[in-house]
Amino acid sequence: MSGKTRACSACQRNGRLTCRRTRLGEPCLKTYGLECVELLRRARVAFQAGRTLKENFRLAQLEAVVRMLEEHECDFVDALGRDLHKPRFETVVSELILVKNEALHAINNLKKWMQPHPVERNLSTSLDECVVISEPLGVVFIMGTWCSPVQMCLVPLVGAIAAGNCAIIGPSECTAHTSDLLHRLIPFYLDNECFHVILAGTNDLPEVVELKFDHVLFSGNREEGSRIAQAAARTLTPVTLILGGKNPCYVDQHCDINTAAQRIAWACFQNAGQSLVAPDYILCHADVKARLVQALKCCLMQFYGSDPKESRSFGRMVNLEIFNRTRDMLWRSGKVAVGGQVIEAEKYIAPTILTEVSESDPIMQQEVFGPVLPFLTVDSVDDAITFINKQEKPLCVYAFSSNSKVTTRLMSETSSGSFCSNDCILQSMMVALPFGGVGASGMGSFHGRYSFDTFSHRKSCLLRGTRFECVTYLRYPPYEDRNLSLMAWASTLSQKSQGWCQIL
Helix, strand or coil, X not given: CCHHHHHHHHHHHHCCCEEXXXXXXXXXXXXXXXXXXXXXXXHHHHHHCCCCCCHHHHHHHHHHHHHHHHHCHHHHHHHHHHHHCCCHHHHHHHHHHHHHHHHHHHXXXXXXXXXXXXXXXXXXXXXXXXXXXXXXXXXXXXXCCCCCCCHHXXXXXXXXXXXXXXXXXXXXXXXXXXXXXXXXXXXXXXXXCCEEECCECHHHHHHHHCCCCCEEEEEECHHHHHHHHHHHHCCCCCEEEEECCCCEEEECCCCCXXXXXXXXXXXXXXXXXXXXXXXXXXXXXXXXXXXXXXXXXXXXXHHHCCCHHHCCCCCCCCCHHHHHHHHHHHHCCCEEEECCCEEHHHCEECCEEEECCCCCCHHHCCCCCCCEEEEEECCCHHHHHHHHHHCCCCCEEEEECCCHHHHHHHHHHCCCCEEEECCCCHHHCCCCCCEECCHHHEXXXXXXXXXXXXXXXXXXXXXXCCCCHHHHHHHCCCCCHHHHHHHHHHHHHHCCCCCCCCCC
């Protein structure tokens, strides 16, 4: 880990909650719990004053997010380059453009999202108004993961703003330069009372959550997500969890191997494999394995050259802790078919393909979060489905096949947060699709309208008049058998006429 990260850890030991830098390059400062309490208080006061409720305020904040990304594109490229050795292309495409698309989509649809949603009426409410109103939850806390530090902080923030909430953002301490940049820029672009950034250590996040927010969204690994959920449960705070998992990728014998290899290689090795949604392992037939491994080897040569270490298109591990963890799994699992080189001083792990991997190998026991792709063989699509269903529910399932029946089976007979056939990752980047986990890979979702709904309370409203009391009197005491008979008769009719008797 860098000297700055070590300094931050020291501050965490001496301070209560978090360390903070006010400008890039400045030494970290101790920040105690009182600061978080004060920021939460300010945000709550602003929310209760109705500051975020009006459509024009929300639009202005969303436009400011777009402006911030456009005016500081080079700063974000530099920060992510320092943190992850992330190429400019990857930063712009998978971080900045993704957030801008979310913000522009929200701007274009906000008026429609904010409108009350009418629901179907029945005979007993034919003269009443039945609507569902989306109202903001209040002050929400968004914690982004280090592997996509801009995207996983700002995409949920877009939804929180659109829904009319105040928000506190907690970017990851692992990507210190990106976190510092967000901490520095957001006060210059967004409302200073409604939106704040805190730089909390991972171990401090449960304590921050216990300060009582109206919703918490966390993206990261399962262990940390479990601690966040437990802390939120103590104050009955609802949570959205986007957690990592073992994302399987099934490659059928009936598919275009070269195309599959290109798409798998891109998904597995961008950002040095540090992604919640990258394929985590390959399931394929024995007669497909050799061809696919060779095709992937050719792709890696085409993408990164003969020495990926010298490529400007290949990243590095975020810190030594993640590097050591990935290296140890690599050395203790399967057989290296491609790659395998490591350089600790550079936090470099070459794009690596492992064969002869068994289910009990270390690399199959936890998420990889690195540029290592293990191969397991199966005899049929049935075996692949059985293997996937034996594991915890993953965040993503991928399937490559030219046979639509095969991809349909994988989609319908396995359970996962998302599914994609004949490509990888794209389903998690589309503004029109919800992105989230299920079971061990999380709960809740976001993106586009789904983000708006995540950070909204959908309040059911029945607006009635006082007419027809001559009928509704049947529900009042003293209860009489005659009235009960009439209501039971009406209830029988309701099965055919869509419920016109609902306590009248």
